[in-house]
Amino acid sequence: QVLLQESGPGLVKPSETLSLTCAVSGNSIGSDYYWGWIRQPPRKGLEWIGSIYHSGSTYYNPSLKSRVTMSVDTSKNQFSLKLSSVTAADTAVYYCARSTVTSRDYFDYWGQGTLVTVSS
Amino acid sequence: EIVLTQSPATLSLSPGERATLSCRASQSVSSYLAWYQQKPGQAPRLLIYDASNRATGIPVRFSGSGSGTDFTLTISSLEPEDFAVYYCQQCSHWPTFGQGTRLEIK
Numbered sequence: 001q002v003l004l005q006e007s008g009p010g011l012v013k014p015s016e017t018l019s020l021t022c023a024v025s026g027n028s029i030g031s032d033y034y035w036g037w038i039r040q041p042p043r044k045g046l047e048w049i050g051s052i053y054h055s056g057s058t059y060y061n062p063s064l065k066s067r068v069t070m071s072v073d074t075s076k077n078q079f080s081l082k083l084s085s086v087t088a089a090d091t092a093v094y095y096c097a098r099s100t101v102t103s104r105d106y107f108d109y110w111g112q113g114t115l116v117t118v119s120s
Numbered sequence: 121e122i123v124l125t126q127s128p129a130t131l132s133l134s135p136g137e138r139a140t141l142s143c144r145a146s147q148s149v150s151s152y153l154a155w156y157q158q159k160p161g162q163a164p165r166l167l168i169y170d171a172s173n174r175a176t177g178i179p180v181r182f183s184g185s186g187s188g189t190d191f192t193l194t195i196s197s198l199e200p201e202d203f204a205v206y207y208c209q210q211c212s213h214w215p216t217f218g219q220g221t222r223l224e225i226k
Contacts, residue, residue, distance in 0.1 A: 038164075045207065045217055045220050046156075046164065046207055046209070047217065048209075048214070048215040048216065048217070059214070061214060061215075062121075062214065063121075095163055097163075100175075103169065103211060104211075105152075105209075105211030105215045106154045106166060106169045106211065107164075108176070110163035110165075111163065112163060113163055
């Protein structure tokens, strides 16, 4: 059974950097999947942030690219997200997810999500 | 950016009825389209990928069709657990999602 669990601060101050980690169990992060981050502002829709492969290869949403950094730690079977210079518009539930085997951009396993609020 | 427009915004139906949800893309996405179901407080669940393929464990009452710019998710006979928000997602270019259709009990 594949499980993903997000962790990180629930409150971040404006202009600071949001940092989240996704711990994966039941699946080696070194296997042939991409690992992604998707967010959902309160009462709104879904926005893909970016995805990473175990090699470290990344691709990001162009609208967020200048502020996003993703990394992977195969020894801990986890991957991470950093989003810099946050504003209130970055307040959202952040999900980590695993891609399907057939496409790097469909997601079949998701974490439960973690709410990050940007506020002073 | 490829924009996905879902309609209707809200669909009110009764259990046992047939639901038809639409998703239109601002440009062709071929068949690179997925559908997700999301219930309150839960993560999205992949239902359909590549426009018409059911994901593992998804009941046969869920079906997807379409290609190019126009896509449809059909639920043949609504069960009580099907009332939720449904999102389409394209991956022809970098992934984007539609704004969602809320399927509510009439």
